Amino acid sequence: MELRKDPITRSWVITGDDPTGPRVESVCRFCPDAASAPQVIATMPNTGGVPWSARALVHPTPLYHIEGEPGRRGDGLYDRMHSVGAHEVLVENSRHDHHLWNASDAEIEWFFRMAAERIFDLKRDPRIKYVSLFKDYGGSAGQEFSHPTSQITATMFVPRRVLYELRAGREYFLTKERCVFCDIINQEERQALRVIESRGDYIALCPYAPRVPYEAWILPRNHDAAFEHTALVRQGQLADLAAILRRTLQRVRTFTEEFHLVLHTSPSSQHPSKTLGYWKTIDDDYHWHIELLPVLGSKARSYTFKEVYYSPVSSETAVKQLREAKIDG
């Protein structure tokens, strides 16, 4: 596997011929009693009669490897490099059937704390420019393991979608001296057309221009560029984040079980790039958030036109249905 850069869009892709093909999981490697668990990186303490509450492990078949040098090199007009970075599995819960929508808020809090610690730690590596946290749930979403897990990749480049957000956030800030995400939250709270719910310092809403039906974002209402900063410094607020994520997932799951979840946080600013200037105002112009992208098989057309998203349910309709969805509490 290697990284190649598309010279037109400037986005990096990971490519190569995968000799292993689809992997079939026979026994769970992530349950506490697993015989052949991957290498453990971090463990959150035991609470309530379980051996541990959350864990980070090396991905058993990592796309990125921590050892070695990137070996950036040209190939005529093209750029390529080795897939150096980190690829971890975050086990959200020691219990095989406690997911982010049916676990307790305290359990979900431990998962957030571990995620924050891993992101903080990986960002200290001078080679790492960005740390992504994501979860794919369901066969069509690309789910890999049956145990409740999310994944982290730490890369030497900023993924394209985040780069768009960083550039847009910086441009907005340059002209208005305000954070575009804070302005979105203010307007959405004022208009109350697309807000799913507010809870403590957090808000869940349907974005004005959704990419897929029932797309939902969760944002802190008080400005903060880095998720790990909020999670490690304002720990008291994690219970509200746990609750709003759990409740939003329950709402979405009344329409489809399958979804992608991604955390967008600020890039590593400890080792700013000299060529890319978007780090200068990053603490003021970027605002971390979670994006939830449900996968609806019946609306699959929306996924065939990736360049112009087609979402056959408006946010104003989606938000009404999500608000009225029957959830456990």
Ligand SMILES: [Zn+2]
């Ligand atoms: Zn398991």
Ligand SMILES: [Zn+2]
């Ligand atoms: Zn903001």
Ligand SMILES: [Zn+2]
């Ligand atoms: Zn985002």
